[in-house]
Amino acid sequence: MDTSLLKDFLVTYLMPEKCYERIFVNFLLDAPCFKFILGRIVGICIILDTFFAQLPQLLKILWRGSADGLSLPASLLQLYAFSCPVVYAIANNFPLFAWADRLITLTQAAVMVFLILRYRGETLKGMLLLLAHSGAVFLLGSYAAVAVASVLQASRLAALIASKSFQAGTNYRNGHTGQLSSLSVVLSYTGSLGVFYVSLQSGSSFETLSHALSACLSCVLLVQVVCYRSSTATGKRKSE
Numbered sequence: 470m471d472t473s474l475l476k477d478f479l480v481t482y483l484m485p486e487k488c489y490e491r492i493f494v495n496f497l498l499d500a501p502c503f504k505f506i507l508g509r510i511v512g513i514c515i516i517l518d519t520f521f522a523q524l525p526q527l528l529k530i531l532w533r534g535s536a537d538g539l540s541l542p543a544s545l546l547q548l549y550a551f552s553c554p555v556v557y558a559i560a561n562n563f564p565l566f567a568w569a570d571r572l573i574t575l576t577q578a579a580v581m582v583f584l585i586l587r588y589r590g591e592t593l594k595g596m597l598l599l600l601a602h603s604g605a606v607f608l609l610g611s612y613a614a615v616a617v618a619s620v621l622q623a624s625r626l627a628a629l630i631a632s633k634s635f636q637a638g639t640n641y642r643n644g645h646t647g648q649l650s651s652l653s654v655v656l657s658y659t660g661s662l663g664v665f666y667v668s669l670q671s672g673s674s675f676e677t678l679s680h681a682l683s684a685c686l687s688c689v690l691l692v693q694v695v696c697y698r699s700s701t702a703t704g705k706r707k708s709e
Contacts, residue, residue, distance in 0.1 A: 511667060517660065522657045523577040523581060529653075530584045535647075535648055536648055539585055540636045541582070542632075546629070554568060559606075559610025575606075582595065609621070633689075637686060646694050654694050664684075665684045
C-alpha cells in the first residue's frame, strides 16, 4: 500500500497527525497516542455493532428463506431491549436526531422477529405482534411517566444479557447454530468489548460487571459458531 494512502487513512480515521509522526516516523511508543487510538477503535466497534450487527443476520434469513436455529425468546428480548431507549427518548422529548440510531436498531430487531415468525408459518401472528409492539412503544413514550421510562431504560442491559443466554442455550440444545450469522456474532462481540472498555473508564462497578457478562456471553456465541461450524465441516468430509 502507498505510504501516503496509509497515512491519509490512519490520520482520517484513527489518530491525529502528530501521533502518526511519533509512532510511524519517529518510532516512539507514545502511551497517550496508543490510548487515543484504542478509544477510536472502540468507538468504531460500537458504531458497527449499533448500525450493522443485525443487518447480516437479516440478509442471511432472507437469502436462505429460513430462521432455523434462531431463538424467538432471544429475539423478543432483543426487541424489548432496543425499544427501551426509544421509549426513553420520546418520554423525555429528545430531538429525533439524538435517537435516530436507536430507531434504526429497533426497526431491525422488529423485522427480525417478524421474519422468524414468518418462516415458522405464523405471518399473521408476526404482523399482529408488531402492531401491538408499535402501539405499546407509542403509548409508553407519549403517556408513561419519565420515571417509568427510566426504569425501562435501566432494564435494557439485563434484557440483552438474557437474550444472548437464550440464544446460547438454543445453540447448545440444537447442537448447531442454524442460520445464526457469523458476521453478526463477530460484530456483536466486538461491540460488547467496546462498551465494556468504555464502562471501565466511567461506569459503576455493577454496570461494568454487567457489560463484562454481556461480552462473555457474546464470546460464548462466537465460540459456538466456530466450534459447530468446524464439527459440521468435519462431519461432511467424513461422509464424503
